[in-house]
Amino acid sequence: MPISDIVLTIAALLVVIACSQPLARRSGLPFTVVLAMIGVLLALAAKWLLYTTITDQFNEVASLVIDIPVSSATFLDIMLPILLFQGAVTIDVRRLAKDTAPVILLAVLGVVVALVIIGGAVSFVSSAPLVVCLLFGAIVATTDPSAVIALFRDLGAPARLTRLVEGESLLNDATAIAAFSAFLALTISGGKFDLLNVSSTLSVSLAGGIAVGLIAGRVTVQILAWLRSFRAAQVTITVALPYLIYTLANNYIHISGVVAVVTAGLVLSAFARSRFQSETFRFFQDTLDQLSWWAGSLVFILAALLVPGLLADVQVSDLWITLVAVFAALVARAVILFGVFPILSATRLTQSISTPTKTVIIWGGLRGAVTLALALAVTENPLVDPETKRFIAIQATGFALFTLLIQGTTLTALMRWLGLDQLSPIERAFRSQVLSQSLSTVKSSLRNFAGRYQLDDELVETAMSPYSERLSKVAKDRTFEETISDKERLTLGLVALANQEKSLLFDPRWSAGVPHILIDQYLLAVDAMIDAAREDGRLGYLRAARKPHKHSSAFRILGWCHARMGINRPLAQYLGRRFQLLLINRIMVLELGVFLDTKLKALLGDRPAEILGEILRQRQEEIERHLAGLRLQYPRFARTLDHALLERFAYREEVEQIDNLREAGIISEDLARSLIGEAESIHAVVKPRSQVDFRATTSELLVSFPVFSELSQSELDEITKSLRTRVFADDAFIFRKGDKADGLYFIASGAVEIRIGERVVRLGHGDFFGEMALLAETRRSADIRSISYSHLLLLEANTFHKLVKAHPHWRSRLDEVAKERRAMNEAEKLAKEQELAKLVAIVTKPDNF
Template sequence: MPELPVSDIVLTISALLIVIACTQPLARRTGLPFTVVLGIIGVIIASGASWLLHTRLTDQFNEVAALVVNMPVSSATFLDVLLPILLFQGAITIDVRRLTKDTVPVIFLAVLGVFIAIALIGGAVSLVSSAPLVICLLFGAIVATTDPSAVISLFRDLGAPERLTRLVEGESLLNDATAIAAFGAFLTLIISGGGYEPGLLVQQLGFAFLGGVITGVICGRIAITLISWLSSFRSAQLTITVALPFVIYILAKNYIQISGVVAVVTSGLVLSAMARPRFEPETFKFFQETLEQLAWWAGGLVFILAALVVPDLLSDFVLSDVLIILTAVIAALIARAVILFGIFPLLAALKLTQRVDNPTKIVIVWGGLRGAVTLALALAVTENPLIDRETQRFIAIQATGFALFTLLIQGTTLTALMKWLKLDQLSPIERAFRIQVLTQSLSTVKSSLNNFATRFQLDPRLTEQTAQQYINRLSRIADDKSYKQEINDQDRLIIGLVALTNQEKSLLLDQRLSGILRHDLVDRYLLVIEDMIDAARESGREGYISAAKKPYRHSTKFRILSWAHTHLGFNRPIASHLGKHFHFLLINRILVLELKSFLDQRLQNLLGTQSVTVLQEILDQRLDSIERHLAALRLQYPKFAKTLDRRILERIAYRDELEQIKNFRDAGIISLDLARSLTSEANFFHAARRSQTHVDIKSKTAELLTAFPVFKNLEVSELTQVIKELHPRVLADGAYVFKKGDKADGLYFIESGAVEIRVGDDVHRLGQGDFFGEMALLNETNRSASVKSISFSHLLLLEKDTFHELARTHPDWRSSLSDVATKRKTMNRETRTDLKTD
């Protein structure tokens, strides 16, 4: 093949991009997937160019045809240039938090499914062909890769269920990674002449896969750090994200000798989960749009360039190859059906995954299209000089024929299959809710139209004619008897809860709040929001409230940090944790207050007064819980509370200042130079203002102890000695200090917060300045009651040995404690007597 000049290559690629652009409206008109139409056009162009170049009828088009025929398309063009950005964009587009709910089915479909497909396809093909089993298994690995682009675009056009799209997206990414890793292992086995240990082969495959995951996570986290560091430089942030997949892919594949595909996909998933809070909202939108455009170009070129090599790959095709191709297709469909109809029901029965309905399973089975990756791997075999000619021919023809069958037969019938299975239709609840949304929207449009016409003094008759169209549509909706289903109260409530939670997510990522909440706290908040959505759908009100309160409960991390603070004296970690918790609660409160306004303004007419009243009660319940936790923290850390409030106000003011500058510039009131100058000044002023991120947990213990009556008669030196013996304990709301029957470990003083003492059915509450735990020490018994923190509490523990030593040297102190204990016993007896009398 003669080498083309660089200018001719650029010309050909540019012309192909124009063809790709013009193909999109053609695909929409025909109703076929875009990539299927693109593949057909590519085959037509390649076949036509080859015919023009070799025909004796004319030589007029030889130069143009040569540009297509001699285009230097190799496996590296697909795998090293186009594939990384496609994989990366696909991984970033996936909502990782939603995907985690389907982790088990995606892994089974992608990983186990690939190996079942390789075994079934390889075994079946070996029965109907003369090729050795190892070559048939290599062919199975090549065609095990699925191409989601055609299917996903079709799903979105038809409005397929979100979960179906998510399953196919997740499966395709991991599928490609697993299949390409298996391809490399089988290729190595063939080149080695079969002298490769099976155990070593499995070990190599595992190392490539696991190494790719680790490399992807590390590189993804490094990219996140760089993006955060370059938060003020949009172009720099975008450059890093665009360069990242190519750096990772080449580094992993060529230098570390691990799976570059796995590494790129993993890094993309890391960025999908963590990148958004690190970008300014406008920058993130620009970043998404840029990656989508790059992936669209790459995806189009992948298909049309792959189609250009189809005629060459099929040049030695004979009729007997049809049997092998059909056998492989049937085996591939059976392999997917085994996973979906055999293993998935078992996983659902074991509650390892949600149930997948049969229509969705059928579409996933039939929608396993193959495309550019399959052809790229086939090209890699044909280009390898260590592979014999017969094997190259076998792989080229079978892989190409298999890919063409899936695109031309499965791809063209997928739309009809989805419509037949009614997967393009809304659920009954959504269809019923659609009527209400449409009615309100059309009424609003009609009203806005009349206001616009009045304001600008347009012809009233034309206005009336235009408005009549909306009146007619409203009438048709009201008279439509084809579908009438009332939404029950529970469904309305779930719709409202999901709408509120989605709005909370939008507010969290809003431009004005950008930068107020730390990135790690945004990540945590987003996880809480996803849990709230799932809980609302599954358990309604109770599930939503439980998920919303989850961040307020004491976590394992908090208990570990509290233990380190109490026993090891590590103050900074718990102080930082409390500062983040304080920050989280404050933003949580702001967003819930915003949700109350949103509920009144946007959902009142859609959901009705009764549902909105219940939703208001739920939000009030959330707000009360937040206020209670915040009040305890404000009481304990008043200085930090004021600092945090000031920081939020300054950030809001900064955002408003930038918005005002932008508005003046958009209106043409100020010049571009002045806008830049004002923006730089605002940025400089804001950057110079930093605030602390952790609370000050160094309490003024001496001042606090003098407030306790039992310490008022101690000398200063004695008080100093007691202070040295006190151990701080930090407890979250709901955490037990001790339980009934526990051994007495000491006397507790409440520095701040409150606790609840439960003796049988009796409940008593103590607050700041109180103490408890003296009865078991004085009587030398186990604990007779359970004590639980009912707010965020700081306690001081005087250990048992120190207590007895102090009681021995200060009889008056012991007497004071005995009086308190006697009074509490009397109070407990009186309470129980009253209960019996009642």
């Protein structure tokens, strides 16, 4: 068949596919089921036109449909990789991780159980050998979830139900195809079934696919980061990736290409988004969605065109075998869902799944293109005997048609009957609150619009009347106040804040230039906040929000290397990243405050909004405290990061202004491109990477203190020899009020917090403390603790008193410093006493009673 004819036929089929969407919506059937029906009808019509004696006018058109060169490679090598990759990239990996056990059970154990039960049942009612029956079981164990997922989304099915079916589909095909390859080899060789050999082959294939996918995914993530400014290059890399991995794995490494593609897609889903600019990521998603829609639609309609040919030799007895196979498949899925899942739920290895959800998963196991593609691979293989070809072709095709035409067409009714198309009670109650706000906004906007363009008042009232009626009905609905408690509203608000924080994190004004590892770390923290808010409310949310601020075990190792071995660079890099994380964290929390006031408050009510505001204030205070310590510790590095943030914001504002002028038609596309290119060239200038300004040497540090400025070098050397190193972690107390004065402390690096009553003073790099108790020979008068990783130098009490006696002028200088600090403390104490006295006078004034 000429290439031009193939192109013509594919183009015509794409037009048919596009026109089928409205038909699917009106009929209420899954789109892929409609495509399968249309494909079968097209094939039957083409055969009738080609062989009828009525007319020969349409023979050429009919031959284009019948003779189109569709093989198993068309489905498995061209269509399947992009479909699998798109499904893996778009799934929420972090949410899917919560359902790892059920997904693996459905996809791996479920396939094994299915092929065993189906193969065993078919072997009892047919004359085919057991190996051929198991081969058939592997072929029909591949579920095609595209129709089901589209239906779930249209009906508003629970997100977890959709996630389970999506997760199953990603690994299901991999397991089934690997099993298919093993049983096809046994069928061709005529060997006996060896469970150990089949199991080892499957294990190697799956494990190899996972390894290759992980490596390819991580390498691609690094390439995407390198190509961050080149949209076309990034999208090209990601579209080429599934075909590159699939072909290498299948044809050259001889492992599961399906598993490799799925694993690579999951890696990109987890880590790639922060490597794209926000506009590029949306373009990338849209591109993958469109490609997968074309591929998925063509797969169904092309596979359907093959159905009449595959069923050419069907007999009545074949129908009985197909029905037995379908029943066995339903039983196999029921065994997993109703037999194994309850055990896992009881042992807390997975969340429980409701009976309606299990029922829909069982009935929703539709088979489609992959099943027909594997059957086609058997019929195309010259080493397979004709009887086996006929058996596989008829049974696989009949099985797929039953699931599509019977299960697919009744799935909507089943879901509605089970109530899975309904909102949860909380969402139904929350709906009235959302409607109230949105309808009020629509009415206000409509009135402003009419006033601006001086439209007739009567027409305005007519247009507003439907909204007024709906608004009055919503106003009478008290389910929000009655159904949703304050605790539930608070949980809704916390989840909304976390989701908004995730969205803000991808705003290039804030996140551009932030290392990808920090964005990934932040995303994990936000997901943990969502889960913790749902499970433990505000306490869980705050606990998860504070977790990124705590130092890891790696930090303690780096601190030990710094203090004991003098290795500074790893610790400096760690603290620099921590500083950047806190800066972006601070911006996010401040932006969340605006979001709370402008969006959430009207939806949740005053009391929940007040509590949410207090939670955000607690987060901000925590962040500010850590930041204050780091700013004191690394002042130059802090200024560098602040300057970089301002530069990024200015750059994004400049680009946005140019885009606005272009969209308004004020400037041309060419001028806009030139201006953006100029802004990018300035922004893209590689600046020298700044690092934390780590501690100075001891002698340099002492010279910087005014109290040591008059000492000679020999005296400084003497003091340097007397100093002892002390290292304190974040939040560690250096000493407490009432402790015995052990010496004078100098801050080589880090920051400390001095708390005297309610008064808090923070000191950083180059400051000293602890002299007052030594000079007055009293106990400590305040609590002092480290507020970051602090490297201190201790001049012990005995050595201090020796130096004071030996250097009276040094003693006098320390006395001056101590006097200044004591006077400051007394002044603040007096001010507080006067303020308290005024308050007492106002309260006790007779006029107040």
